[in-house]
Amino acid sequence: MSAALRAEGLVRVFSSGAGEVRAVDGVDLELVTGELLVVRGASGAGKTTLLNLLGVLDRPTEGRVVIGDRDTTGLSESALADIRRDMLGFVFQSFGLVPVLSARENVELPLRIAGVSAAERTERVDEALELVGLSGQADQRPAELSGGQQQRVGIARAVVARPRILIADEPTGQLDSRTAATIMDLLGTLAHEQGLAAIVSTHDPLLVARADRIAELHDGRLTLGGGPGGAPRATRAEGAGGGSPASDLDSEPEVEAAPASAAEPIPAPAADASHPLTRAELRRRRTGAP
Numbered sequence: 001m002s003a004a005l006r007a008e009g010l011v012r013v014f015s016s017g018a019g020e021v022r023a024v025d026g027v028d029l030e031l032v033t034g035e036l037l038v039v040r041g042a043s044g045a046g047k048t049t050l051l052n053l054l055g056v057l058d059r060p061t062e063g064r065v066v067i068g069d070r071d072t073t074g075l076s077e078s079a080l081a082d083i084r085r086d087m088l089g090f091v092f093q094s095f096g097l098v099p100v101l102s103a104r105e106n107v108e109l110p111l112r113i114a115g116v117s118a119a120e121r122t123e124r125v126d127e128a129l130e131l132v133g134l135s136g137q138a139d140q141r142p143a144e145l146s147g148g149q150q151q152r153v154g155i156a157r158a159v160v161a162r163p164r165i166l167i168a169d170e171p172t173g174q175l176d177s178r179t180a181a182t183i184m185d186l187l188g189t190l191a192h193e194q195g196l197a198a199i200v201s202t203h204d205p206l207l208v209a210r211a212d213r214i215a216e217l218h219d220g221r222l223t224l225g226g227g228p229g230g231a232p233r234a235t236r237a238e239g240a241g242g243g244s245p246a247s248d249l250d251s252e253p254e255v256e257a258a259p260a261s262a263a264e265p266i267p268a269p270a271a272d273a274s275h276p277l278t279r280a281e282l283r284r285r286r287t288g289a290p
Protein backbone atom coordinates (compact mmCIF):
# COMPACT_ATOMS: atom_id res chain seq x y z
CA MET A 1 0.00 0.00 0.00
CA SER A 2 1.60 3.23 -1.08
CA ALA A 3 1.44 6.58 0.65
CA ALA A 4 0.26 9.07 -1.91
CA LEU A 5 1.04 11.95 0.41
CA ARG A 6 2.96 12.33 3.64
CA ALA A 7 3.18 15.23 6.06
CA GLU A 8 5.87 15.30 8.71
CA GLY A 9 5.95 17.70 11.62
CA LEU A 10 3.89 20.31 9.82
CA VAL A 11 3.65 23.67 11.53
CA ARG A 12 2.14 26.84 10.11
CA VAL A 13 2.42 30.00 12.14
CA PHE A 14 0.62 33.17 11.10
CA SER A 15 1.83 36.46 12.49
CA SER A 16 -0.50 39.37 12.76
CA GLY A 17 -0.94 42.48 14.86
CA ALA A 18 -2.66 40.37 17.49
CA GLY A 19 0.36 38.08 17.79
CA GLU A 20 1.16 34.62 16.48
CA VAL A 21 -1.33 31.89 15.64
CA ARG A 22 -0.16 28.30 15.30
CA ALA A 23 -2.90 27.37 12.82
CA VAL A 24 -1.29 23.97 12.20
CA ASP A 25 0.75 22.72 15.09
CA GLY A 26 2.86 19.61 14.55
CA VAL A 27 0.84 17.45 12.17
CA ASP A 28 2.06 14.05 11.00
CA LEU A 29 -0.13 12.36 8.44
CA GLU A 30 -0.02 9.70 5.75
CA LEU A 31 -2.67 9.59 3.07
CA VAL A 32 -2.95 6.30 1.26
CA THR A 33 -4.17 5.43 -2.21
CA GLY A 34 -7.79 4.28 -2.22
CA GLU A 35 -8.90 5.91 1.00
CA LEU A 36 -11.26 8.68 1.99
CA LEU A 37 -9.83 10.48 5.01
CA VAL A 38 -12.15 12.99 6.60
CA VAL A 39 -10.65 15.81 8.67
CA ARG A 40 -13.16 17.06 11.14
CA GLY A 41 -12.81 20.23 13.15
CA ALA A 42 -14.63 23.30 14.37
CA SER A 43 -14.34 26.65 12.68
CA GLY A 44 -10.82 27.96 13.21
CA ALA A 45 -9.40 24.50 13.98
CA GLY A 46 -6.99 24.81 11.06
CA LYS A 47 -8.67 22.68 8.36
CA THR A 48 -8.14 25.11 5.49
CA THR A 49 -4.60 25.90 6.60
CA LEU A 50 -3.75 22.19 6.73
CA LEU A 51 -5.29 21.38 3.35
CA ASN A 52 -3.54 24.35 1.76
CA LEU A 53 -0.24 22.99 3.05
CA LEU A 54 -0.99 19.46 1.82
CA GLY A 55 -2.01 20.85 -1.57
CA VAL A 56 1.25 22.82 -1.76
CA LEU A 57 -0.72 26.03 -2.08
CA ASP A 58 1.09 27.30 1.01
CA ARG A 59 4.46 26.54 2.58
CA PRO A 60 4.87 25.28 6.13
CA THR A 61 6.76 27.21 8.78
CA GLU A 62 8.25 23.87 9.85
CA GLY A 63 8.03 20.30 8.61
CA ARG A 64 7.56 18.92 5.14
CA VAL A 65 5.05 17.58 2.65
CA VAL A 66 6.04 14.64 0.48
CA ILE A 67 3.85 13.95 -2.56
CA GLY A 68 4.38 10.57 -4.09
CA ASP A 69 8.09 10.20 -3.44
CA ARG A 70 8.86 13.87 -3.93
CA ASP A 71 9.79 16.10 -1.01
CA THR A 72 8.26 19.47 -1.85
CA THR A 73 10.42 21.45 0.58
CA GLY A 74 12.29 24.23 -1.14
CA LEU A 75 10.78 23.64 -4.58
CA SER A 76 10.20 26.67 -6.78
CA GLU A 77 6.70 28.06 -7.32
CA SER A 78 6.64 26.66 -10.85
CA ALA A 79 7.70 23.19 -9.67
CA LEU A 80 4.91 23.31 -7.09
CA ALA A 81 2.47 24.38 -9.79
CA ASP A 82 3.54 21.39 -11.88
CA ILE A 83 2.93 19.07 -8.93
CA ARG A 84 -0.51 20.55 -8.39
CA ARG A 85 -1.39 20.16 -12.06
CA ASP A 86 -0.08 16.61 -12.39
CA MET A 87 -0.83 15.06 -9.03
CA LEU A 88 -3.58 16.96 -7.25
CA GLY A 89 -7.26 17.70 -7.74
CA PHE A 90 -9.03 20.37 -5.68
CA VAL A 91 -12.69 20.68 -4.76
CA PHE A 92 -13.97 23.89 -3.18
CA GLN A 93 -16.86 24.73 -0.90
CA SER A 94 -18.06 27.41 -3.31
CA PHE A 95 -17.78 25.01 -6.31
CA GLY A 96 -15.62 27.55 -8.19
CA LEU A 97 -17.34 27.06 -11.54
CA VAL A 98 -17.21 29.58 -14.37
CA PRO A 99 -20.80 30.79 -14.73
CA VAL A 100 -20.78 31.38 -18.49
CA LEU A 101 -19.39 27.94 -19.28
CA SER A 102 -21.40 24.73 -19.53
CA ALA A 103 -20.72 21.80 -17.21
CA ARG A 104 -18.70 20.19 -20.00
CA GLU A 105 -16.63 23.33 -20.61
CA ASN A 106 -15.97 23.78 -16.91
CA VAL A 107 -14.68 20.23 -16.60
CA GLU A 108 -12.61 20.65 -19.75
CA LEU A 109 -10.81 23.75 -18.50
CA PRO A 110 -7.89 22.06 -16.68
CA LEU A 111 -7.24 19.87 -19.72
CA ARG A 112 -7.12 22.93 -21.98
CA ILE A 113 -4.64 24.54 -19.61
CA ALA A 114 -2.56 21.35 -19.64
CA GLY A 115 -2.55 21.38 -23.47
CA VAL A 116 -4.39 18.07 -23.89
CA SER A 117 -5.57 17.42 -27.47
CA ALA A 118 -9.21 18.06 -28.39
CA ALA A 119 -9.98 14.40 -29.02
CA GLU A 120 -8.56 13.31 -25.69
CA ARG A 121 -10.30 16.17 -23.91
CA THR A 122 -13.66 15.02 -25.20
CA GLU A 123 -13.03 11.46 -24.09
CA ARG A 124 -11.82 12.42 -20.62
CA VAL A 125 -14.57 14.97 -20.01
CA ASP A 126 -17.23 12.42 -20.99
CA GLU A 127 -15.65 9.92 -18.64
CA ALA A 128 -15.45 12.40 -15.74
CA LEU A 129 -19.06 13.56 -16.19
CA GLU A 130 -20.19 9.94 -16.26
CA LEU A 131 -18.25 9.23 -13.07
CA VAL A 132 -20.19 11.91 -11.23
CA GLY A 133 -23.50 10.96 -12.85
CA LEU A 134 -23.93 14.11 -14.89
CA SER A 135 -23.71 12.92 -18.50
CA GLY A 136 -27.24 14.19 -19.09
CA GLN A 137 -26.47 17.70 -17.87
CA ALA A 138 -23.24 18.29 -19.80
CA ASP A 139 -24.53 21.30 -21.72
CA GLN A 140 -26.16 23.11 -18.82
CA ARG A 141 -24.58 26.11 -17.17
CA PRO A 142 -23.99 26.19 -13.40
CA ALA A 143 -27.04 28.40 -12.81
CA GLU A 144 -29.18 25.69 -14.45
CA LEU A 145 -27.92 23.05 -12.02
CA SER A 146 -28.75 22.31 -8.38
CA GLY A 147 -26.12 22.87 -5.71
CA GLY A 148 -25.37 19.16 -5.54
CA GLN A 149 -25.07 18.97 -9.31
CA GLN A 150 -22.76 21.99 -9.35
CA GLN A 151 -20.51 20.30 -6.83
CA ARG A 152 -20.54 17.16 -8.99
CA VAL A 153 -19.23 19.33 -11.83
CA GLY A 154 -16.59 20.65 -9.42
CA ILE A 155 -15.59 17.09 -8.58
CA ALA A 156 -15.52 16.05 -12.25
CA ARG A 157 -13.22 19.01 -12.95
CA ALA A 158 -10.98 17.95 -10.05
CA VAL A 159 -10.57 14.38 -11.32
CA VAL A 160 -10.55 14.94 -15.07
CA ALA A 161 -6.76 15.21 -15.25
CA ARG A 162 -6.52 11.92 -13.30
CA PRO A 163 -4.77 13.16 -10.18
CA ARG A 164 -3.50 10.75 -7.54
CA ILE A 165 -4.75 12.91 -4.71
CA LEU A 166 -8.03 14.72 -4.19
CA ILE A 167 -8.17 17.59 -1.69
CA ALA A 168 -11.57 18.97 -0.75
CA ASP A 169 -12.05 21.75 1.79
CA GLU A 170 -15.61 21.63 3.13
CA PRO A 171 -17.00 20.54 -0.24
CA THR A 172 -20.44 20.08 1.33
CA GLY A 173 -20.52 23.34 3.29
CA GLN A 174 -23.09 24.94 1.01
CA LEU A 175 -25.32 21.91 0.59
CA ASP A 176 -28.31 20.60 2.53
CA SER A 177 -27.56 17.55 4.65
CA ARG A 178 -29.02 14.96 2.29
CA THR A 179 -27.16 16.34 -0.73
CA ALA A 180 -24.04 16.66 1.40
CA ALA A 181 -24.24 12.97 2.22
CA THR A 182 -24.51 11.99 -1.46
CA ILE A 183 -21.51 14.16 -2.31
CA MET A 184 -19.47 12.56 0.48
CA ASP A 185 -20.55 9.13 -0.81
CA LEU A 186 -19.41 10.12 -4.28
CA LEU A 187 -15.99 11.16 -2.95
CA GLY A 188 -15.72 7.80 -1.17
CA THR A 189 -16.68 5.91 -4.31
CA LEU A 190 -14.10 7.83 -6.34
CA ALA A 191 -11.40 7.07 -3.78
CA HIS A 192 -12.25 3.36 -3.70
CA GLU A 193 -12.94 2.75 -7.37
CA GLN A 194 -10.57 5.19 -9.04
CA GLY A 195 -7.71 4.60 -6.63
CA LEU A 196 -7.56 8.19 -5.46
CA ALA A 197 -6.24 9.27 -2.11
CA ALA A 198 -8.90 11.68 -0.91
CA ILE A 199 -8.73 14.06 2.03
CA VAL A 200 -11.87 16.00 2.80
CA SER A 201 -12.55 18.49 5.57
CA THR A 202 -15.89 19.08 7.21
CA HIS A 203 -17.30 20.47 10.42
CA ASP A 204 -20.38 18.26 10.01
CA PRO A 205 -20.26 15.30 12.42
CA LEU A 206 -22.87 13.41 10.36
CA LEU A 207 -20.58 13.18 7.35
CA VAL A 208 -17.76 11.38 9.11
CA ALA A 209 -19.75 8.13 8.81
CA ARG A 210 -18.70 8.11 5.16
CA ALA A 211 -15.01 8.15 5.98
CA ASP A 212 -12.58 5.27 5.85
CA ARG A 213 -10.56 7.11 8.43
CA ILE A 214 -11.29 10.12 10.57
CA ALA A 215 -8.87 12.75 11.77
CA GLU A 216 -9.88 15.30 14.38
CA LEU A 217 -8.30 18.72 14.21
CA HIS A 218 -8.34 20.88 17.29
CA ASP A 219 -6.36 24.10 17.58
CA GLY A 220 -4.05 22.93 14.82
CA ARG A 221 -3.35 19.55 16.38
CA LEU A 222 -4.44 16.41 14.59
CA THR A 223 -5.62 13.19 16.19
CA LEU A 224 -6.02 10.21 13.91
CA GLY A 225 -8.75 7.69 14.55
CA GLY A 226 -11.27 5.68 12.60
CA GLY A 227 -10.60 2.01 13.15
CA PRO A 228 -7.74 -0.33 13.89
CA GLY A 229 -4.69 1.06 12.19
CA GLY A 230 -7.09 3.12 10.13
CA ALA A 231 -6.12 0.85 7.27
CA PRO A 232 -7.86 1.91 4.09
CA ARG A 233 -8.59 -0.22 1.08
CA ALA A 234 -5.97 -0.01 -1.60
CA THR A 235 -8.07 -0.87 -4.58
CA ARG A 236 -8.15 0.36 -8.10
CA ALA A 237 -11.16 -1.48 -9.38
CA GLU A 238 -11.06 -0.49 -13.03
CA GLY A 239 -14.19 -1.60 -14.78
CA ALA A 240 -15.57 -3.29 -11.69
CA GLY A 241 -19.26 -2.96 -11.13
CA GLY A 242 -19.76 -0.52 -13.96
CA GLY A 243 -22.29 1.38 -11.91
CA SER A 244 -22.22 5.13 -11.91
CA PRO A 245 -21.83 6.82 -8.55
CA ALA A 246 -25.02 8.63 -9.45
CA SER A 247 -26.79 5.47 -8.40
CA ASP A 248 -25.67 6.26 -4.85
CA LEU A 249 -28.19 9.04 -4.75
CA ASP A 250 -30.89 6.88 -3.27
CA SER A 251 -28.94 4.00 -1.91
CA GLU A 252 -27.42 3.15 1.42
CA PRO A 253 -23.66 3.50 1.78
CA GLU A 254 -23.26 -0.31 2.10
CA VAL A 255 -23.49 -0.63 -1.66
CA GLU A 256 -20.09 0.92 -2.08
CA ALA A 257 -18.26 -1.90 -0.33
CA ALA A 258 -15.07 -2.74 -2.20
CA PRO A 259 -15.79 -4.94 -5.20
CA ALA A 260 -14.89 -8.55 -4.42
CA SER A 261 -13.15 -9.06 -7.70
CA ALA A 262 -10.75 -11.94 -7.98
CA ALA A 263 -8.65 -9.65 -10.13
CA GLU A 264 -7.81 -7.42 -7.18
CA PRO A 265 -4.04 -7.54 -6.99
CA ILE A 266 -3.75 -6.31 -3.42
CA PRO A 267 -5.14 -8.50 -0.65
CA ALA A 268 -7.34 -6.69 1.83
CA PRO A 269 -5.54 -5.89 5.06
CA ALA A 270 -6.77 -7.63 8.19
CA ALA A 271 -8.18 -4.40 9.54
CA ASP A 272 -10.42 -4.15 6.50
CA ALA A 273 -12.76 -6.77 7.94
CA SER A 274 -13.83 -4.38 10.65
CA HIS A 275 -14.34 -1.51 8.29
CA PRO A 276 -18.00 -2.11 7.26
CA LEU A 277 -18.89 -2.66 10.90
CA THR A 278 -17.41 0.65 11.87
CA ARG A 279 -19.34 2.36 9.13
CA ALA A 280 -22.56 0.56 10.01
CA GLU A 281 -22.10 1.46 13.63
CA LEU A 282 -21.52 5.10 12.82
CA ARG A 283 -24.57 5.08 10.59
CA ARG A 284 -26.75 3.61 13.32
CA ARG A 285 -25.68 6.40 15.61
CA ARG A 286 -26.38 8.94 12.93
CA THR A 287 -29.89 7.68 12.25
CA GLY A 288 -30.59 7.13 15.93
CA ALA A 289 -31.54 3.49 15.32
CA PRO A 290 -30.95 1.08 18.22
Ligand SMILES: Nc1ncnc2c1ncn2[C@@H]1O[C@H](COP(=O)(O)OP(=O)(O)OP(=O)(O)O)[C@@H](O)[C@H]1O
Binds near residue numbers: 047
Ligand atom coordinates in the same frame (compact mmCIF):
# COMPACT_ATOMS: atom_id res chain seq x y z
N1 LIG B 1 -3.71 34.24 6.49
C1 LIG B 1 -3.90 34.19 7.81
N2 LIG B 1 -3.39 35.13 8.63
C2 LIG B 1 -3.55 35.08 9.96
N3 LIG B 1 -4.24 34.11 10.59
C3 LIG B 1 -4.78 33.14 9.83
C4 LIG B 1 -4.66 33.14 8.41
N4 LIG B 1 -5.32 32.05 7.92
C5 LIG B 1 -5.84 31.42 8.99
N5 LIG B 1 -5.52 32.08 10.13
C6 LIG B 1 -5.89 31.65 11.48
O1 LIG B 1 -5.54 30.28 11.63
C7 LIG B 1 -6.54 29.58 12.34
C8 LIG B 1 -7.08 28.43 11.50
O2 LIG B 1 -7.78 28.95 10.41
P1 LIG B 1 -8.40 28.04 9.27
O3 LIG B 1 -8.97 28.91 8.24
O4 LIG B 1 -7.38 27.06 8.83
O5 LIG B 1 -9.56 27.26 10.07
P2 LIG B 1 -10.71 26.33 9.52
O6 LIG B 1 -10.70 25.09 10.36
O7 LIG B 1 -10.57 26.16 8.06
O8 LIG B 1 -12.02 27.16 9.86
P3 LIG B 1 -13.42 27.23 9.06
O9 LIG B 1 -14.18 25.99 9.44
O10 LIG B 1 -14.07 28.47 9.62
O11 LIG B 1 -13.14 27.34 7.61
C9 LIG B 1 -7.58 30.61 12.74
O12 LIG B 1 -7.29 31.05 14.02
C10 LIG B 1 -7.38 31.70 11.72
O13 LIG B 1 -7.77 32.95 12.24
Ligand SMILES: [Mg+2]
Binds near residue numbers: 047048049169
Ligand atom coordinates in the same frame (compact mmCIF):
# COMPACT_ATOMS: atom_id res chain seq x y z
MG1 LIG C 1 -11.78 26.60 6.44
